[in-house]
Amino acid sequence: MYEKSGLPPYSAAAPELPPGRRRVMRRRPRGLKLLAFACLVFIAYAQWRQFTQLPPSSHANAKITVNGLSVKKLQEDLATCSKLRQKPQNPIGAGRDRNARYIDGHAPTLIKNATTWVGEPTEGTPPEDARKGKGYQWISADVFLEHGLVKRVESAIAASELPKDTTVFDAKGRPLTAGIIDMHSHAGVDSLPELRGNEDTNEMSDDITPYVRSIDGIQPDDHQVQIIKSGGVTTSLILPGSGNNMGGEAFVIKMATGKPDGRNETSAADMLADPDRNWRYIKMACGENPKRVYGKAGEHGPTSRLGESWRFRHAFEAASKLVREQDDWCDAAAARGVENMKDYLPSELRWESLGALLRGQVHLNTHCYTIPDLEAFVDHSNEFKFKIRAFHHAHQTYLVPEILKRAYGEDPPAAALFADNMWYKAEAYVGSEYAGKILYDNGLTPIYVSDNPVINAQHVLFEAAKAYKYGLPYHAALASVTTAPAERLGLGQRLGKIKPGFDADVVVWDSDPLSVGATPVQVWIDGTAQYEHPVELDKPAAELITPDESLAEMAEEPVVLEDVIFKGIMNLPASVNRNDPPPEHGWTLVVSKGKWACFGSCRIEAALAASSNVPVIRLRNGYLTESLTAFGSTLGLNEIDAEKDTDNGADVDVFSRGEDGLVLDGKKLRVAHKYGVTKAISAPKFTSGGTHHGTSVGFLTGAETPLEEGAVFASDVAVHYTLGLSAKRGERTPSISAAVGAFRHKLLEAARSLNETHKDQYSESAFLQGVVNGSMPLVITVHSADMIANVLKIKAEVEKATKKMIRMAIIGGAESWLLAKELAAAKVGVVLAPFQSYASTWDQRRALPGAPLTNGTAIDILLDAGVVTAIGLEEDWLVRDLGLLAGVAYKNGGGRLSENDALDLVSGNVYRMLGLKQPKVLDGHFVIHEGSPLEIGSRVKGVSDGRGVVSVFEKL
């Protein structure tokens, strides 16, 4: 049974009689007369009854009232009235003996010696201080879990005081937090790997479907549940999609299912975080999606934001009307006696959930990106008097805090965000990685979410970590995935904190949760440990982050200088070739007229420059590195994915050159440059982002026009083909086998005609000649191990024919780890894109999710086999994160990589596998960072791309 008991009965058996009967009567005049007569009789009866004051018991045995209605049903309706008017309260935490989700027989657990984040400031901290982070701290504590609850959080709990069957877990001083809460997920309804039969995210039969429920599609055995949990996520709000304006009801579930997770059964109902269902949840969406995804001009709308608002208002009006009719009925039934009612309680299943929203029983989460969307929706909230718990994908909220504060209700909606995922469509084109900080400064609440599978929810905590990097205070960043979503879900007394009375959803981490690569050592849900043999990464003892408030001082736009001095450089790339240790206060770099004037101690040069007012940038723990390179993205060929005019297009059947489509000086490229990714190597798309067809072009992300000197540093870098799932979309390649055959045929043809000269040196066959004679690399976009095997076989066959070695690399590579040895032997490089696959598509299904589930991910196995490996970008927004992704490889690599090796994954290794000369530090291509670029707290301070200037990020 799904419905909360007591709500209007909507079973098929619910009587439709009264409206039907009215309709019949209206059509027949004689019936009308009869009705008028019956009314008169009834009025007389009612008055008589009032005068005579008959006790109701005298009719107790009657089944049918004088109006011909069922007494039982009327009494049920009356009971429903009180349910309709119930105002849900946030369910209590403290005061419970046991968690309603607790399953008998599970032993208590003592987690000893944990460095614990309680989730709230020490008692007595004034709220304005707490907002600034005062009173929040990591405390050393033992945590006792029993009956699915946190029972005690104290230092040194004596085992002798605890039940005999208590399991003891030694946290060894590592960080412990409440389980992570992801307030925007489609896990279970959008199961992975993507298969049409499993896709239940959007109900597209109508634009307004508040009446559908995500729980009806949740697949408890979606393997993502396990992957997501392995990232410490214990609770998720499962929302319907945003294809229509009103998507339907949402449900909060815990990420434990079936016997192996300590549950009684494998069912969605068993996953509900609050089995008593105190609150209900609903999802709505405004803006691009409903008009683009749902609206079809001439068939059905909405086709514009104008139409969307009308649809919202129309639906809210219908629901308001139902609420009013119900209230009128309930008032009348109370005043006159329910048996005197002429009709049953009005009910309409279509508007039931919206009615409950208007009654304050449902928490509303709305997807709205842009200012007009936010403004219109806030307007609806005031017109129809309903509250908004959070705006999701709320990219532009940071621009308009005052609009949020105008929303109906006492507290403004929170903003549920990605840290830095944007640009994918027009409404996502305006966004800022500083949004969280700006919202927080304006008294609003940022919450970080995955929109799984848009972002792999396993790593939703990384979104919060990046928010910290971009200036959100440390405690607010941790709150953004724990206490803040708990509060917005109405479960703030149960979830998100480590305090007695809270649900025992607990994670012990191998490092500070906001550090790069933080990974759970163990996860408990309702007090039950989720892993019998978790893989634990080999890491140095956890060092907690000292919150760095200076991260909030952001320098968004660079100052472009020809002369500048950097002091305090402690770390260098191998190409600088310096073996002496840095002096105590680090090395100095003097840049004059865009050139290295001095590097070393440079006392005289620095003094001289300083005397002529050359700016001096003093670094704490400065890093000088090679510039980073984005290989295989759509940078330079695309600005907004969903907008054709801003995109080069896709070349399924035509082979073309990246250089011929290059468009410079866009927003993405400026961001790339700002984050030290000064070079990109991009090829035209085959079908969509992450697929390639044609030759790639190497260019500077900071250049303004292609004719600028050095703007294109390599014209036709490599020949690209795609042999992923989309390979069968070509006109002449309707199957994968046909695509592989066509690919082999092309290479063998090229091998056969090796000594022919091509009339057009830019033709596909001319480039292929370069491939088979070994002068031009061949890069294949492919994930599946089976397809990689085909590629290796074809490579060997062609090489046998030509007696020449083909230089080859793979982009994608989710399953490449299965052939790591073979790839190494064939000297084929791998660009992992995504870096950490989460099996989102069928051809990636054997991807490794990493600890605590698997011993490492693809990169570890490739590196161990000696494969030249790089980290690619599956989507362009990741350009800000290249250094951090290399950081994950470094931190979670068990010592496989040095810091410089890790940075090579996003710079040198790309060139190594392509046989291309890398423009290096001494050629004027360098980045200056404060702190290690592999760490969350680092910042880019200076960027130079060989064009004679340095972009400096510092308020001068």
Ligand SMILES: *[C@@H]1O[C@H](CO)[C@@H](O)[C@H](O)[C@H]1NC(C)=O
């Ligand atoms: C779980 O199953 C056990 C044994 O069948 C039963 O005693 C217990 O009540 C069940 N608990 C829940 C929460 O369903």
Ligand SMILES: *[C@@H]1O[C@H](CO)[C@@H](O)[C@H](O)[C@H]1NC(C)=O
């Ligand atoms: C807690 O763990 C740390 C790190 O292993 C250790 O140094 C310390 O002695 C432990 N404290 C207690 C009370 O066991």
Ligand SMILES: *[C@@H]1O[C@H](CO)[C@@H](O)[C@H](O)[C@H]1NC(C)=O
């Ligand atoms: C993980 O694999 C490495 C080798 O790559 C091995 O040294 C280590 O012992 C393994 N760890 C576990 C927990 O299996």
Ligand SMILES: *[C@@H]1O[C@H](CO)[C@@H](O)[C@H](O)[C@H]1NC(C)=O
């Ligand atoms: C290319 O070489 C093959 C044999 O290796 C020869 O038969 C053919 O005539 C040559 N073609 C040209 C255009 O020289």
